[in-house]
Amino acid sequence: MSPAHDDPRARRSRAAALAAATELLVEGGPERVTHATVAERAGVGRATVYRHWPDQQALLLDALAHDARPLLTFDDGPVRDQLVTQLHQLSGWLNQPSGVSVISTIVERAERDEDVRRIREEMFGHADQRFTEVLTAAVERGEFRPGVQEHARDLIAHILGPLLFQRFMLGTRLDKDLVISLVDAALAPWRPGT
Known part of the structure; x- marks a missing residue:
């Protein structure tokens, strides 16, 4: 794990940015999920968002993957x-x-x-x-x-x-x-x- 992932501030800013990206996705679709809008919504610097996601596609993908979940999982019950x-x-x-x-x-x-x-x-x-x-x-x-x-x-x-x-x-x-x-x-x- 890189030192940035160990830093609690980096984890908090990343979590805030992902939450902001999800909110923006809900409000306006994928086109609203940009570095600038995520940074503003999350209350972090744009450079911080770029540090976590070097391009807009990576940011959107991570926001989607973060909120996506397997639709069904099974165990041995009825x-x-x-x-x-x-x-x-x-x-x-x-x-x-x-x-x-x-x-x-x-x-x-x-x-x-x-x-x-x-x-x-x-x-x-x-x-x-x-x-x-x-x-x-x-x-x-x-x-x-x-x-x-x-x-x-x-x-x-x-x-x-x-x-x-x-x-x-x-x-x-x-x-x-x-x-x-x-x-x-x-x-x-x-x-x-x-």
């Missing part, structure tokens, strides 16, 4: 419970202006920018691999019929797709009832006895 809990938490984030700004910027920029594509992969790309493993274990426990694990990506798409559509295209405030209905509808065909 699959339905995990999906409902995590997607309800995700809904809370998506109901916030920062969640909307981060996701929409990543989706839009990933089409043209390899670095943003990597952030998108961190958020969306690895969930289906781990979900396949979790579904395999759930089949062994009797939660689902065999074969469900081969449809992990489709199940995630059938849950997240309508959730994101409701929020981004229709402007719906997401709630737990919507999450439960989407999870149950996607999992129903794979329940034992169906």
